[in-house]
Amino acid sequence: MINPKVMQRSEIETLIPHRPPFLWIDRVEELEPGVRCVAVKFVDPASPIFSGHFPAKPILPGVLLIEAVAQTAGVMLGSVAPQGNKKSAGEIALLASVNRFKFLKPVTPGQELRIETKKLTEAGKLACIGATVWVCEEMVASGELTVVSG
Numbered sequence: 001m002i003n004p005k006v007m008q009r010s011e012i013e014t015l016i017p018h019r020p021p022f023l024w025i026d027r028v029e030e031l032e033p034g035v036r037c038v039a040v041k042f043v044d045p046a047s048p049i050f051s052g053h054f055p056a057k058p059i060l061p062g063v064l065l066i067e068a069v070a071q072t073a074g075v076m077l078g079s080v081a082p083q084g085n086k087k088s089a090g091e092i093a094l095l096a097s098v099n100r101f102k103f104l105k106p107v108t109p110g111q112e113l114r115i116e117t118k119k120l121t122e123a124g125k126l127a128c129i130g131a132t133v134w135v136c137e138e139m140v141a142s143g144e145l146t147v148v149s150g
Contacts, residue, residue: 007031007075015078016071017092021047024068025115028075036118037076041068045109060107065141069131070095072115073147077127093147096126101143111135125149 007028013019030038043060050058074093107113114134121128125148133141 005031012075016074018071018074022067023071024064025071025075028072029114031076031079034077034080034119036116037072037079038117039068039072039075039115041113041115043107043109043111043113047109050109058109060109062101062103062141065103065107065113065133066098066101066143066145068113068115069117069129069133069141069143070145070147073117073127073129073131073145076117076119076129077147077149091149093127094150095145096148097146099128099144099146101141101145103141105135105138105140107133107135107140113140120144 009023009026012023012025012028018024025039025041028037028039030036049061049064053059053061077093112135116132116134118130119127120130127147127149129145129147131143131145132139
């Protein structure tokens with residue numbers, strides 16, 4: 001069942017270990033625990049990243065789009081306990097591989113990302129996650145990640 005409740009940063013931080021300045025999702029807008037998740041990130045123009053990437057034409061590094069997807073997947077997977085049991089203390093989803101990721105348009109300061117993840121397959125502790133990243137109605141990135149629970 002999809003939970004339309006917005007999840008703010010304090011709740012997100014109960015599900016994943018990331019903290020500012022490396023927390024790359026601001027809020028969760030939709031959550032179907034263990035199945036799909038939609039998160040949002042405002043790309044802050046004041047971020048020091050843009051002083052080096054690239055000063056004359058700032059663009060968000062693609063690796064940070066992948067990180068935002070991985071964190072959204074972490075919330076999705078962290079929102080349910082494995083096999084209905086309580087999670088082990090400190091258990092998190094770790095990025096194992098990045099597959100077929102495409103960057104379709106550059107992301108610039110001041111834009112808001114909509115990050116959508118969906119679990120495609122699962123085998124033991126491995127899960128394959130499909131993802132799309134949107135700015136307004138335009139897809140800016142898509143691909144798959146494999147994560148391992150650990």
